[in-house]
Amino acid sequence: MPKSVTISALFLFLLLIGCSDTDDNGSLEGPPPPTPDDMSISATPLVADVWIPAPGTSWEWQLTGPIDLSVEADVWDIDMLENDAGVVDELHARGSRVICYISVGTWEEPRPDADRFPDEVLGEPLEDHPDERWLDIRRLDLLGPIMEARLDECRDKGFDGVEFDNVDGYDNDSGFPLTYGDQLAYNRFLANEAHKRGLSAALKNDLEQIPDLLDFFDFAINEECFQYHECDALLPFIEAGKAVFAVEYELAPDEFCDQANAMRFSAMRKDPVLDAYREVC
Numbered sequence: 014m015p016k017s018v019t020i021s022a023l024f025l026f027l028l029l030i031g032c033s034d035t036d037d038n039g040s041l042e043g044p045p046p047p048t049p050d051d052m053s054i055s056a057t058p059l060v061a062d063v064w065i066p067a068p069g070t071s072w073e074w075q076l077t078g079p080i081d082l083s084v085e086a087d088v089w090d091i092d093m094l095e096n097d098a099g100v101v102d103e104l105h106a107r108g109s110r111v112i113c114y115i116s117v118g119t120w121e122e123p124r125p126d127a128d129r130f131p132d133e134v135l136g137e138p139l140e141d142h143p144d145e146r147w148l149d150i151r152r153l154d155l156l157g158p159i160m161e162a163r164l165d166e167c168r169d170k171g172f173d174g175v176e177f178d179n180v181d182g183y184d185n186d187s188g189f190p191l192t193y194g195d196q197l198a199y200n201r202f203l204a205n206e207a208h209k210r211g212l213s214a215a216l217k218n219d220l221e222q223i224p225d226l227l228d229f230f231d232f233a234i235n236e237e238c239f240q241y242h243e244c245d246a247l248l249p250f251i252e253a254g255k256a257v258f259a260v261e262y263e264l265a266p267d268e269f270c271d272q273a274n275a276m277r278f279s280a281m282r283k284d285p286v287l288d289a290y291r292e293v294c
Contacts, residue, residue, distance in 0.1 A: 058229040061208035065231045066256035068277040081289035098170040113172040118179030136188030147187035150199040174213035181219040204229040220246040232256040239269035270294035
């Protein structure tokens with residue numbers, strides 16, 4: 014081979030190396046991790062024969078303390094990891110449907126599967142919950158199997174539906190550059206995975222994305238929409254024949270119940286800790 018060709022080839026090789034990304038140790042980095050938009054997440058809702066609560070369905074939401082079985086409600090929303098199948102069976106025996114609560118947008122230190130979350134997906138702590146941190150929902154390659162395992166447990170315990178909490182990380186100081194599209198893809202993934210398991214899916218808060226998520230979710234759960242004058246955003250659920258389960262923490266019942274009833278919301282006043290206290294509209 015002519016010497017000039019050898020020098021040219023060597024120069025090209027060195028140029029390519031110089032243009033490559035390296036990590037702090039000088040090693041060549043691989044491609045960036047997959048994000049929800051890169052992965053095979055359907056933009057079409059999965060058609061499934063699941064329970065859909067109708068507007069006006071009565072409900073109870075209790076995430077702390079012993080379950081108060083003296084309450085009469087058509088629907089119960091309880092913590093999945095704190096309650097076993099026996100509690101679900103007992104509520105079913107009373108004629109109630111049961112929703113499992115899981116946080117899918119945050120890491121919670123006390124949870125039994127907390128050690129499954131890699132450090133790289135843990136972001137900023139929540140403002141009022143220092144032992145809870147936002148998740149990098151773009152990393153569905155890492156979070157997907159964890160959330161699927163939780164949904165499997167929800168199904169296996171006999172729950173009828175699932176409340177996905179903290180599905181608005183893109184609109185918070187998460188520590189990651191999350192976009193509207195990242196959140197949309199993640200939330201659609203969650204709803205479809207719930208439907209694959211015969212579970213109905215609740216959209217928790219995340220009002221801005223309702224137009225893009227209404228067809229994926231079977232009912233809505235909202236905190237303080239009357240307090241912040243946001244309840245009209247939830248009306249598409251009512252118009253689609255899907256319940257809106259609403260809770261206020263600060264307002265007295267006489268400050269929101271007439272409006273809630275007129276809108277056909279299933280509303281009540283609760284303590285922020287979500288214990289057994291309730292005042293139903």
